[in-house]
Amino acid sequence: MSTMEATAAKIIDQPIVDQLVAHTSVEMEEVNKLLLSRVGSHVQMVPDIANYLISAGGKRLRPMLTVAAAMMFEPKGQQHISYAAAVEFMHTATLLHDDVVDESDKRRGQDAPRKIWGNAASVLVGDFLLGQAFMMMVDAGNLEALGILSRSAAIIAEGEVFQLTNAKDANTKVDDYFEVIKAKTAALFEAATEVGAMAGGANLADRSALKTYGAQLGIAFQLVDDALDYGGVSGTIGKNVGDDLREGKMTLPVLHALQNASTTDAQFIRENLGNQDASEKAVSRVVGILQSCGALQTTLDRAYEHADLAKAALAPLAERNGARILIEIADYCVERAA
Amino acid sequence: MSTMEATAAKIIDQPIVDQLVAHTSVEMEEVNKLLLSRVGSHVQMVPDIANYLISAGGKRLRPMLTVAAAMMFEPKGQQHISYAAAVEFMHTATLLHDDVVDESDKRRGQDAPRKIWGNAASVLVGDFLLGQAFMMMVDAGNLEALGILSRSAAIIAEGEVFQLTNAKDANTKVDDYFEVIKAKTAALFEAATEVGAMAGGANLADRSALKTYGAQLGIAFQLVDDALDYGGVSGTIGKNVGDDLREGKMTLPVLHALQNASTTDAQFIRENLGNQDASEKAVSRVVGILQSCGALQTTLDRAYEHADLAKAALAPLAERNGARILIEIADYCVERAA
Numbered sequence: 185m186s187t188m189e190a191t192a193a194k195i196i197d198q199p200i201v202d203q204l205v206a207h208t209s210v211e212m213e214e215v216n217k218l219l220l221s222r223v224g225s226h227v228q229m230v231p232d233i234a235n236y237l238i239s240a241g242g243k244r245l246r247p248m249l250t251v252a253a254a255m256m257f258e259p260k261g262q263q264h265i266s267y268a269a270a271v272e273f274m275h276t277a278t279l280l281h282d283d284v285v286d287e288s289d290k291r292r293g294q295d296a297p298r299k300i301w302g303n304a305a306s307v308l309v310g311d312f313l314l315g316q317a318f319m320m321m322v323d324a325g326n327l328e329a330l331g332i333l334s335r336s337a338a339i340i341a342e343g344e345v346f347q348l349t350n351a352k353d354a355n356t357k358v359d360d361y362f363e364v365i366k367a368k369t370a371a372l373f374e375a376a377t378e379v380g381a382m383a384g385g386a387n388l389a390d391r392s393a394l395k396t397y398g399a400q401l402g403i404a405f406q407l408v409d410d411a412l413d414y415g416g417v418s419g420t421i422g423k424n425v426g427d428d429l430r431e432g433k434m435t436l437p438v439l440h441a442l443q444n445a446s447t448t449d450a451q452f453i454r455e456n457l458g459n460q461d462a463s464e465k466a467v468s469r470v471v472g473i474l475q476s477c478g479a480l481q482t483t484l485d486r487a488y489e490h491a492d493l494a495k496a497a498l499a500p501l502a503e504r505n506g507a508r509i510l511i512e513i514a515d516y517c518v519e520r521a522a
Numbered sequence: 523m524s525t526m527e528a529t530a531a532k533i534i535d536q537p538i539v540d541q542l543v544a545h546t547s548v549e550m551e552e553v554n555k556l557l558l559s560r561v562g563s564h565v566q567m568v569p570d571i572a573n574y575l576i577s578a579g580g581k582r583l584r585p586m587l588t589v590a591a592a593m594m595f596e597p598k599g600q601q602h603i604s605y606a607a608a609v610e611f612m613h614t615a616t617l618l619h620d621d622v623v624d625e626s627d628k629r630r631g632q633d634a635p636r637k638i639w640g641n642a643a644s645v646l647v648g649d650f651l652l653g654q655a656f657m658m659m660v661d662a663g664n665l666e667a668l669g670i671l672s673r674s675a676a677i678i679a680e681g682e683v684f685q686l687t688n689a690k691d692a693n694t695k696v697d698d699y700f701e702v703i704k705a706k707t708a709a710l711f712e713a714a715t716e717v718g719a720m721a722g723g724a725n726l727a728d729r730s731a732l733k734t735y736g737a738q739l740g741i742a743f744q745l746v747d748d749a750l751d752y753g754g755v756s757g758t759i760g761k762n763v764g765d766d767l768r769e770g771k772m773t774l775p776v777l778h779a780l781q782n783a784s785t786t787d788a789q790f791i792r793e794n795l796g797n798q799d800a801s802e803k804a805v806s807r808v809v810g811i812l813q814s815c816g817a818l819q820t821t822l823d824r825a826y827e828h829a830d831l832a833k834a835a836l837a838p839l840a841e842r843n844g845a846r847i848l849i850e851i852a853d854y855c856v857e858r859a860a
Contacts, residue, residue, distance in 0.1 A: 227684040281649060284622075285642040304623040307645055308683045311619060311652070315676025318656055322669040330668065331660040338653025345646045346565040 200512045204248055207506050211251040211265060212244065218269040222316050233297050233309045237276050246376045247272040249401075249510070253380025253394045256504040264383035266324035270333060271376045273317035278340060278372070280310035285344065286431055290424060329379045336375040343367020352432035352458035358439055365406040366399070373402030393497045400494035401514055407487035408521040410435035411480050416521040419475040426467035432458025436486065440479035449473045487518045538850045542586055545844050549589040549603060550582065556607040560654050571635050571647045575614050584714045585610040587739075587848070591718025591732045594842040602721035604662035608671060609714045611655035616678060616710070618648035623682065624769055628762060667717045674713040681705020690770035690796035692780060699774055703744040704737070711740030731835045738832035739852055745825035746859040748773035749818050754859040757813040764805035770796025774824065778817035787811045825856045 198206065205212075223234035247268035254264035282288070283296040284303045290296055298306040314337065321330045347364045350356040377398030381391040413428040414437050415421055428435050438457065442450050453470055456462045462470075474480050491514040501507050536544065543550075561572040585606035592602035620626070621634040622641045628634055636644040652675065659668045685702045688694040715736030719729040751766040752775050753759055766773050776795065780788050791808055794800045800808075812818050829852040839845050 225680055225683075227680055227687060229683050229687055230680060281645050284645055303641070304686055305683060307619050307622055308679045308686065311679035312676050312683065314649070314652060315672055315674075315679060318672035319669065319676060322665055322672055325665060327660055327663060327665060327668075330665075331657065334653055334656035334660055336653075338650050338657060341646045341649035341653060342563055342565055342568060345563075345567050345643060345650065348642055348646065349565060349567055 200509065200516045201243075203509050204252060204513055207509055208248045208251045208255070211255070211268070212248060214262070214265045215244075215247050215251065215268045215272070218265060218320070219272060222269065222273070222320065223313075225312075229301060229305055230309055230312055233280070233301055233305060234276065234313060236297055236300075237279060237291070238272070244272060246275050246372060249373065249398065250376045250380035250383075252506050252510055253377040253398075254384035255506050256394075256501060256510075257381065257384025257386045257390070259384045263324050263326065264380060266320050267329060267333075267379040267383050268376075270317040270320045270324075271372065271379070273313045273320070274333065274337060275372060277310040277313040277317070280306045280313070282344070285348070286427075288427070326382070329382055332375050332379055332382075336371040339367045339371040343371070347433065350434050353434060354442060354454055354457070356434035356439060358436065361434060361436055361439055362403070365403055365410075369406035369409075370399045370402030373405065374399035377401075390501060393501060396497040397494045397510065397514075400490045400497065401517060404487040404490040404494065404514065405517050407436060407483055407490065408518055411437060411483040411487070411521045413437075414471050414474050414480060417475075417480045417484050418522075419471045419480060421464075421468055421471060425471065426462065426464075429453075429456055429467060429470055430458070430460050430462050436483045437474045437479040440482050441474050441477050444479065445473050445477040449477070484518065484521055487521070491515055491518050538847065538854045539581070541847050542590060542851055545847055546586045546589045546593070549593070549606070550586060552600070552603045553582075553585050553589065553606045553610065556603060556658070557610060560607065560611070560658065561651075563650075567639060567643055568647055568650055571618070571639055571643060572614065572651060574635055574638075575617060575629070576610070580614075582610060584613050584710060587711065587736065588714045588718035588721075590844050590848055591715040591736075592722035593844050594732075594839060594848075595719065595722025595724045595728070597722045601662050601664065602718060604658050605667060605671075605717040605721050606714075608655040608658045608662075609710065609717070611651045611658070612671065612675060613710060615648040615651040615655070618644045618651070620682070623686070624765075626765070664720070667720055670713050670717055670720075674709040677705045677709040681709070685771065688772045691772060692792055692795070694772035694777060696774065696777055699772060699777055700741070703741055703748075707744040707747075708737045708740030711743065712737035715739075728839060731839060734835040735832045735848065735852075738828045738835065739855060742825045742828040742832065742852065743855050745774060745821055745828065746856055749775060749821040749825070749859045751775075752809050752812050752818060755813075755818045755822050756860075757809045757818060759802075759806055759809060763809065764800065764802075767791075767794060767805060767808055768796070768798050768800050774821045775812045775817040778820050779812050779815050782817065783811050783815040787815070822856065822859055825859070829853055829856045 219238055223231045223238065225231055250268040250271050251264055279291065280297060283291055283298050284306050288296050289299050321333055343364050347368060350360055374395055378391060378395040381394035386394065410428065411417065413425065415425050438453060441453055453473060456466050456470060494514040495511050498507055498511050502511065557576055561569045561576065563569055588606040588609050589602055617629065618635060621629055621636050622644050626634050627637050659671055681702050685706060688698055712733055716729060716733040719732035724732065748766065749755065751763065753763050776791060779791055791811060794804050794808060832852040833849050836845055836849050840849065
């Protein structure tokens with residue numbers, strides 16, 4: 185067995201996320217260097233907050249997707265590195281602003297930056313990172329890719345405003361929910377894989393396939409997140425379970441239950457939606473309702489459907505470098521909530 | 523007298539701001555149309571908030587500067603219109619985020635958007651407008667101009683974080699203050715006039731002159747704002763006077779007084795800096811101290827110096843279309859606080 189075959193065999197043995205990490209490790213090293221070089225500021229609070237989020241715990245799934253999308257084709261120069269770094273900065277900016285918007289105390293199991301440095305700093309450092317993301321894109325010199333990322337920035341924000349408008353509104357429709365998650369989550373996944381494909385020099389059809397892959401993966405990813413917020417299909421109660429309930433977010437598990445649970449149970453959910461002080465006992469009962477009326481399983485089923493659409497989009501490109509990993513990642517994204 | 527001469531004579535009779543408005547009115551009509559077409563969203567809260575700020579009361583000084591800078595040369599097509607609209611969107615996004623950062627209740631004499639729609643919506647609609655600003659710049663198709671505006675977005679945010687870091691810190695230096703206002707205010711003025719000149723096809727020397735003009739005007743503008751926050755040189759007590767004191771902002775009037783007022787007076791200022799509940803009586807006494815120790819006059823003197831630098835930058839271009847208005851605007855910006 186050649187060294188290369190040995191390496192390949194070794195990669196295949198690992199869980200799929202580790203395979204993605206190994207597959208993109210050389211490029212992600214470059215991405216990380218670029219990120220670190222761009223959070224620098226003599227205003228110490230800027231790198232403090234940015235590094236707190238960027239260095240600590242993040243999976244860097246989105247920039248890995250950009251790099252992996254590029255590697256399926258023939259990336260030249262550093263464009264895919266710049267795009268990946270810009271995607272990660274946009275994501276980090278979104279996290280900083282989301283925590284302020286949701287008044288969250290925790291992020292990735294740690295104190296949210298706004299708990300340490302305050303809301304004001306979180307808003308401003310998010311703005312700084314957004315500006316830096318666009319500067320990196322300008323340096324990369326491709327107007328079309330810049331258009332894709334700036335459009336996704338506007339779409340993400342618009343989707344989050346829509347989500348805000350729907351909060352605690354029991355008349356929210358399932359279609360509204362899908363519109364929200366396509367905008368707030370899938371838009372960046374979609375942009376990440378599309379600009380990756382562009383940096384790889386993909387033709388229009390292949391670029392469109394990667395764009396679809398990213399969009400569908402993003403939808404699946406958010407569906408799973410929304411199921412996990414109620415403990416996943418198993419309904420396991422852990423920390424942060426019930427955050428969406430307390431914030432009044434009209435996610436699919438809740439929407440499904442409001443339509444399918446008994447009148448009494450639906451009423452109980454309505455009473456607790458948006459109640460910041462809902463007790464653990466109340467959350468437990470809501471989780472029980474969601475589980476028994478099939479809301480969590482239905483959410484996961486929908487996630488599998490979108491993961492399948494993501495995989496189908498890449499099927500014609502399955503023989504390309506690393507495509508298998510991207511295809512398998514789709515299932516992994518859903519299984520974490522099973 | 524020809525119609526054109528009559529129009530010119532009529533314009534010269536008017537106060538200088540009205541002259542700028544008249545000079546740029548045809549182009550600003552286009553800018554306004556573009557702004558309105560770009561705040562559209564089926565998520566009603568987006569145009570509601572954006573129009574509340576954009577339609578109501580704003581002077582639109584920054585986009586007028588972009589248009590006027592372009593008109594000094596030979597603007598072709600719609601590029602100067604797009605740039606001006608992008609500048610106004612960036613400014614509006616900054617206002618939305620600033621109100622959240624400063625916890626302000628008032629904006630342009632009306633309730634701040636965050637008082638009506640909340641902090642969350644203000645943060646998100648600001649992000650939406652930033653995304654739209656970059657999309658407009660992408661549509662305009664000039665990477666260099668995009669680089670200038672995205673860099674200014676990062677600089678503005680960085681400057682505001684620096685201001686936050688300095689809040690209530692009596693060790694803040696005058697140099698720190700100037701660094702903050704160059705970033706948080708002058709950077710956008712500078713970008714506004716530079717991209718305007720670019721859209722007009724200015725050569726590098728003329729573009730650099732317009733860039734300097736914008737930067738110096740922006741510094742003068744903020745110095746004046748900071749004097750006005752304590753009632754201007756006359757120390758007139760009106761609504762919003764003392765906001766900076768209560769927020770603990772280390773502006774030049776305060777920095778000057780801390781160094782030049784009596785020990786007792788300086789101590790009184792220190793005690794009230796950052797005290798959200800400082801009484802009107804306390805604010806009155808601080809204003810009295812700032813006035814008697816020359817802090818407000820010094821601030822205005824510095825503003826005149828920077829206005830002079832702005833005027834000097836345009837002197838070699840004084841014969842160009844509308845240059846006289848831009849030159850006179852510099853003095854006007856300062857006189858409003860005299």
